[in-house]
Amino acid sequence: MTLFEVLVRLVLVLLCFLVLPLVIGQTEHKVMGHMQARVGPIYAGGFHGWAQLVADGVKFAQKEDVVPAGADRRVFRLAPAVALIPYMVVLIAIPLGPGDLVGRSIDAGVFFVLAVMGVGVLGSLMAGWASANKFSLLGALRTAAQLMAYELPMLLAAASVAMAAGTLSLTGILGEWQWWWLPWQAVGAVVFFTAGLAELQRPPFDMPVADSEIIFGAYTEYTGLRFALFLLAEYAGILVLCALTTVLFLGGWHGPWSGDVGWLWTLLKTGLLAFVVIWLRVSYPRLREDQLQKLAWTGLIPLALGQLVLTGIVRVATA
Amino acid sequence: MTRMSKFPGAGLAKGLAVTLRTMTKRSVTQGYPEVLPELPPRSRGVIALFEENCTVCMLCARECPDWCIYIDSHKEVVPAKEPGARDRTRNVLDRFAIDFALCMYCGICVEVCPFDALFWSPEFEYATEDIQQLTHEKDTLRAWMWTVPAPPALDERAEEPKELTMARRAADKLAKEQAQAASEASGASASEASEAPEDGTP
Amino acid sequence: MTAHGYFSTYGLVGLVLLVGAGFVAAAFSANRLLRPDAPSVEKLMTYECGVDPVGEGWAQTHIRYYIYAYLYVIFAVDAIYLFPWATVFADPGFGATTLVEMFVFVGFLAVGLLYAWRKGVLTWT
């Protein structure tokens, strides 16, 4: 790889990281609005309020940076970066199209992605603790409890795909992918996507930021740009989760004419999943803490284990 | 959930269907600043003052639950019209203000006013950036009088309003008196002629 | 994969990490130039729905919550072994035996989960 190529890839990853979450966020504004018989933002930028999030960003950048007097200043300031950067690092391993259309193919792909994504939650914990606020601390505790319940089904479901493909590399998995993996790995896909939603603290799994109980959980004390970075982390998280589900379970760039427009298939499937994320948010009420734990431990984990058994048997039988 | 559905997850699917269906329909949002809302009849926007009717009886200010009506007045002597009669005094309104930061829009003042000086107006665009400016003086309150709609029409077969009956009765009486006076003035022959056709009617 | 490929891969990962840190740093430098700075005692007070904060952030929580944490760590360690296994179990020379080996491994842990479930640990109290 030449230096120029490296630069191009870095810029592209940064661009994806900055633009696609905004697209998802704007889609959420509009879709959520219409699903609730509203219209969503309509002024900023003229056409259907397309520039609303840009305007929000400009506003956030000009706001005062308030650090509460009782807070642990250093940890408080560092937390948004810890929450945000892992999602960006993960993007480099996700293949967009066939061949070389990937930031960089990593041998331990799935494993790398899951490990790095898990670091992001430290940001929420740090924020919750450093704020010196009861709501924030409760939010951090709930975040940790939720992570512990849902990281496991996510790992197990991802392992199922790795078993099917016989490799951990994301490009390798897509290379092996066949259409009949869709029904074969369907349970795993549902488990993975659900657990991912819970890790992102998206409704209906938004107990850690339940606004009617604990204001905004770990992010209660944040203002201005730091708050904006937490929001960006949430939407980047949606992007990563949807892209990862696409690659692992929906065949990524596979589809008609995938040789030419493979990248379009990836984007399309990712976009569709992002729509589902928004759709679920509008449709379902928040789960209670006991329901959350019950769903994970007695629902998703047994399902994921069942999927593992099924994958193993089918794979050995057809080998 | 009161009733268990046949398939597990049928309720979840139903929830998704509802939101998806709503998305395809037109939204109910009103484009307010551009498109003014169609307010329902008798909307309570603001309280207007018909200053000419006010007699400074202070009933509204006294009945107001949160004391948001301020009234100042002075007495004025009206000289007697006829010689020998007594001079009369009357109240002149100096200040009538309502603090809409305190007002809770209960409408008791409108109800108790015995002279129909207070009215509900549907005007609602009087937001300000300063709470002090929400105290509106009588000129503003008088100006809002122009936005008060005409009272809604009565039901088709309803009894006539008392005011109209009284006014008509007074007008009839006046007309009769005038007619009588006119007939007395024109002479006896004319009065007989006019009385003649009345015999045939009961 | 050659050593060169390996190191250039993780070199790129490290570069992305740097770019991310650079992005955050740039955002905050821009923020520093644009934002006002007018702290006041009320503004820096901990937010508690408008009333003055009472006590400190910590509140008593039942320690039973902690069992979920233990469960997670133990099962995560278990799940880690699935990944190297997943890459080899269907290769020639492994096959059904390796599958059974893993089933035994997972089976032991499933017994643990069952035990936890029967003991009522998994039901919220």
Next chain:
Amino acid sequence: MSALAAAADLSGSGGPGFLSPTGAEVAFVLIGLVVLGSALLVVTTKQIVHAALWLVVTLGGLAAEYLLLTAEFIAWVQVLIYIGAVVVLLLFGLMLTRAPIGRSAELDSASKWPALLVAGAAAATLLTVVVDAFHAAYLDLGETGDGSARVTGESLFRVWVLPFEVLSVLLLAALIGAIILSRSRGDDADRRR
């Protein structure tokens, strides 16, 4: 850290000399210093949550060291298990019990000198053993792939199957132990009420 340095040193003419280190070796030493420094901060800081956060730096640095040694799989296990699970468990436990902001006086232990002695002795023992075991080994980073998941899996399921199965029993024992420890004697009565 010193294993590789020692290996490079003792291997003599076998491999490249330690006087002209490669980029990876330089990075290894630098990250090693970071790990050492943050590890010292873990035990010397007076703020308990800061100790846990410095532990993240230490463990992350170790993961980077594994990566430099081409032990790809172990590196990400380190991140996933130690940073993603164990540190989260630690922080969770701290926040559940008590994690004050600011310095706490009780973190200064009277037995810190004996503790230092024990830690030093343990480190010296480990160092001696490692150097003794690998003093002639030279890890040629040119032939990578030794640390990938596939190689790990092959050796695990060809050679080390029995320890692997025993591990599951160990994990089961840990699980049951955790459950029993977390349930005090009066617990069942509480539940029935």
